[in-house]
Structures are given as C-alpha cells and as structure tokens.
Amino acid sequence: xxxxxxxxxxxxxxxxxxxxxxxxxxxxxxxxxxxxxxxxxxxxxxxxxxxxxxxxxxxxxxxxxxxxxxxxxxxxxxxxxxxxxxxxxxxxxxxxxxxxxxxxxxxxxxxxxxxxxxxxxxxxxxxxxxxxxxxxxxxxxxxxxxxxxxxxxxxxxxxxxxxxxxxxxxxxxxxxxxxxxxxxxxxxxxxxxxxxxxxxxxxxxxxxxxxxxxxxxxxxxxxxxxxxxxxxxxxxxxxxxxxxxxxxxxxxxxxxxxxxxxxxxxxxxxxxxxxxxxxxxxxxxxxxxxxxxxxxxxxxxxxxxxxxxxxxxxxxxxxxxxxxxxxxxx
Numbered sequence: 059x060x061x062x063x064x065x066x067x068x069x070x071x072x073x074x075x076x077x078x079x080x081x082x083x084x085x086x087x088x089x090x091x092x093x094x095x096x097x098x099x100x101x102x103x104x105x106x107x108x109x110x111x112x113x114x115x116x117x118x119x120x121x122x123x124x125x126x127x128x129x130x131x132x133x134x135x136x137x138x139x140x141x142x143x144x145x146x147x148x149x150x151x152x153x154x155x156x157x158x159x160x161x162x163x164x165x166x167x168x169x170x171x172x173x174x175x176x177x178x179x180x181x182x183x184x185x186x187x188x189x190x191x192x193x194x195x196x197x198x199x200x201x202x203x204x205x206x207x208x209x210x211x212x213x214x215x216x217x218x219x220x221x222x223x224x225x226x227x228x229x230x231x232x233x234x235x236x237x238x239x240x241x242x243x244x245x246x247x248x249x250x251x252x253x254x255x256x257x258x259x260x261x262x263x264x265x266x267x268x269x270x271x272x273x274x275x276x277x278x279x280x281x282x283x284x285x286x287x288x289x290x291x292x293x294x295x296x297x298x299x300x301x302x303x304x305x306x307x308x309x310x311x312x313x314x315x316x317x318x319x320x321x322x323x324x325x326x327x328x329x330x331x332x333x334x335x336x337x338x339x340x341x342x343x344x345x346x347x348x349x350x351x352x353x354x355x356x357x358x359x360x361x362x363x364x365x366x367x368x369x370x371x372x373x374x375x376x377x378x379x380x381x382x383x384x385x386x387x388x
Contacts, residue, residue: 095155095332096154096155096326097152097329100132100155101132101133102131103134103148103160105143111162111317115187115355116133118349118350122343127333127336137252140227142172142176145168145176145180148181149181149322150176150322151321153324153325153326158320160317162190163232163376164228165181167228167231170380171386180322181320181321182323182330182362184334184362185319185361185365186364187318187358188350188355188358189316189355190317192233192315193271193272193287193290194233194289195275197261198283200266200267205304205308208266209309212245213241213242220248220264221234221247221265222260222268223268223269225249225250225252229313232313234269236313237311248264253271253274271315287307288303290304290312291312292312294306317355318360319333338359
C-alpha cells in the first residue's frame with residue numbers, strides 16, 4: 059500500500075517497436091501524392107504499458123492516421139517515474155513533428171505533484187482527440203453489488219474497502235481522492251504500475267475496487283469477470299445502460315479524461331496544422347468510428363489553440379484542488 063506522496067521513483071524504460079505477433083506497432087502510409095508531412099517516421103510515445111488505454115487507442119488510430127498524414131507511424135511505450143521518463147524523452151525530441159506524446163490528465167498531474175525536470179509547460183499542445191469515460195468496478199463475485207453499498211460500508215469501516223488505482227500521479231488516483239472527499243470516507247488507496255496490474259489485483263481480491271476507463275476493462279466485462287458499479291460521466295453509457303452514474307448513486311463526481319497529442323515545445327507549426335487536418339478526418343472514418351463507439355470513447359477534437367486553453371484551465375483547477383487539500387503548497 060502506498061500513501062499519496064510527491065516522490066517520483068526512478069523507473070525502467072520499456073519500448074515496443076514494430077514486430078510480428080501480438081498487436082500492431084507500425085502503420086505504413088501509402089505512396090499517394092499528398093501534402094508532405096515534414097518527418098518520417100513519426101513516433102507516438104505513451105507512458106502506458108502495452109494494453110493500457112492510451113496504448114490501445116493509439117495503435118488502432120495510427121492505422122487510419124498514416125494514410126491521412128502520408129507518413130509512417132510507430133507507437134513506443136516508455137515506462138518509469140509515473141510518466142516522467144516518457145515526458146522527458148518527448149520534450150527532448152526533435153521539433154520537426156517526428157515525436158509526439160499521447161496525453162492524458164496524468165502528464166499534468168505528475169507535473170503538479172512531483173519535482174520533475176520536465177512539466178506539461180514544456181510541450182506544444184497539438185490536438186485533443188477523445189474524452190474517455192471513467193468507471194469504478196469490482197470483481198464479479200465481490201460482495202459489493204452497488205456503489206451506494208460500497209460507500210456505506212466504507213463510512214462504517216474505512217478499512218473494509220480498499221480502492222485500487224494506477225500510479226500516484228494518475229487521473230484515476232485523483233478521481234478516488236474526489237470520491238473520498240465528496241463521500242467523506244478515509245478508506246486506503248493502493249497504487250499500481252499500470253491498468254493491467256490494477257485489474258489483476260481487483261480480480262484476485264488484493265483490492266476491492268478499481269477505477270479506470272471503460273475501454274481498459276471491456277474484455278473483463280464481456281468475460282463476466284468484473285462488475286461496473288458506477289460511471290463518472292454526465293449520463294449513463296449506452297454500452298452499460300443499467301449502470302448508474304456516481305451522481306445517481308449519491309456521490310456527485312463527474313470527470314472528463316482527455317486523450318490528445320502534444321509535441322516538444324516549439325514543434326513545427328506546419329506539422330501541427332497537418333495533425334489538425336488529419337484527426338477530424340480519422341474521427342469520421344466509418345471503420346475507426348465503429349471501433350471507438352463500441353468502446354464508448356467520445357470524440358472531442360480540439361485544435362491547437364483550444365487544446366492549449368483547455369490544458370491550462372485544467373492545470374489551474376487541479377492546482378487549486380491540491381492546494382486546498384494540502385497535497386502541495388502554493
């Protein structure tokens with residue numbers, strides 16, 4: 059069990075490049091004459107392990123992006139330091155559009171909570187792509203059959219409910235903190251290296267509930283291994299219409315987990331402009347649309363300027379939350 063702290067531990071770096079076998083790492087662009095992208099190949103870095111939410115959507119999306127950008131794309135997994143290692147590698151990359159970072163709120167949260175050499179301010183926002191619905195779930199044979207039941211148990215005996223999250227600076231960790239604050243509970247929180255390890259600990263009973271995106275646990279839901287207790291969305295999800303929102307369950311916590319792309323500060327404006335043109339086209343692609351709608355991922359394209367404004371506002375909001383709760387100083 060790990061307490062909430064500001065320390066970033068050194069971690070290992072694990073890279074996945076193109077290989078035959080499980081998954082698709084490279085997407086190869088056709089040779090059709092199009093506006094030339096200034097770099098080839100292009101590496102999309104993610105802090106998540108293979109199978110994590112960002113990893114999964116990037117690997118699917120590059121199949122459709124490569125033809126639009128007319129360049130070759132590869133996903134690279136860089137682990138360590140709750141995302142700090144991946145952030146440092148991206149920020150130190152070339153500014154020609156050859157390296158981008160797959161963002162989630164984690165890269166802002168790590169910047170605020172830890173003394174990292176690179177922060178969210180060291181990146182050039184390119185575009186946002188999705189909002190990803192967040193859930194709280196338990197194993198199917200768990201005693202918890204509703205979110206209300208879980209919260210009431212945590213109020214009576216805080217130690218009877220263990221919340222599982224990914225790394226200390228993750229967005230799902232912040233969701234749990236907001237749940238604890240809103241519901242007035244003090245149950246322990248157990249951190250993990252990633253979503254895959256968290257799911258395993260939920261399934262084996264090491265923790266009682268996990269928090270994460272619907273996309274990450276979709277396979278476990280379909281296999282009947284996990285039960286979703288609530289979603290942190292404005293309304294119920296079409297894919298799991300019988301599952302109430304946290305607000306309906308008496309804990310009014312609504313969050314929007316953004317998924318976008320940033321490059322090194324000062325990234326080529328020409329490259330940014332090409333991403334701004336390509337992403338809306340990819341989101342309209344019928345095959346990709348079928349894929350992401352089946353996972354309840356919400357298309358939320360924002361061009362450079364709008365995305366930059368959103369990130370700044372999100373960072374300011376989170377900074378205020380952390381200060382008010384004594385997690386960081388002014």
